[in-house]
Amino acid sequence: MPSAEEVRDLAVHALDEHKGQSIETIDVRCQTDITDYLVIASGNSDRQLRALSEAVVDALRERGIRPLGTEGGAGGDWLLVDLGDVVVHLMRPETRDFYQLERLWGELPRTREQDGR
Numbered sequence: 001m002p003s004a005e006e007v008r009d010l011a012v013h014a015l016d017e018h019k020g021q022s023i024e025t026i027d028v029r030c031q032t033d034i035t036d037y038l039v040i041a042s043g044n045s046d047r048q049l050r051a052l053s054e055a056v057v058d059a060l061r062e063r064g065i066r067p068l069g070t071e072g073g074a075g076g077d078w079l080l081v082d083l084g085d086v087v088v089h090l091m092r093p094e095t096r097d098f099y100q101l102e103r104l105w106g107e108l109p110r111t112r113e114q115d116g117r
Contacts, residue, residue: 002063004036004085011081011088014059015041020052020090026105036085040101042093046076049090053079056088 002010008025015023020041029036043049049072057067060083072079077095081088089101 002065007060007065007083007086008037008039010059010063010065011039011056011083011086014055015039015052015088018052018055019048021093022096024102026102028105031105035087037087038101038105039086039088040096041088041090042096043090044092046092049076049079049092052090053081053088056081056083 012023012025020043023039023041026038026040027036028038041052043052053070053072057070060067065083068082068084070079070081072090077092078099079090081090091099
């Protein structure tokens with residue numbers, strides 16, 4: 001069974017490979033028992049958000065990891081992939097600006113991935 005860090009890294013890699021934007025991870029272990037990491041990324045269209053979600057699910061399935069669930073979908077500005085120890089939030093930039101999830105979690109440890117690595 002892969003660790004939470006391995007699942008997080010696989011998700012981030014899949015997002016990066018499929019041109020996810022402003023990818024950020026937040027370590028929430030000290031604030032909640034629900035999950036260990038949040039991964040947040042942006043996409044410019046509904047189609048791109050769906051493609052990013054599918055890329056994450058496919059990359060993890062290749063390693064034998066099945067998502068606990070997915071939320072959002074056609075016409076959605078916010079998609080969520082629940083991987084248990086990692087929850088991936090995919091949002092259009094304007095939705096991300098409105099909800100400001102990063103700000104809600106305060107000064108918890110986080111990593112910002114460089115766009116276009």
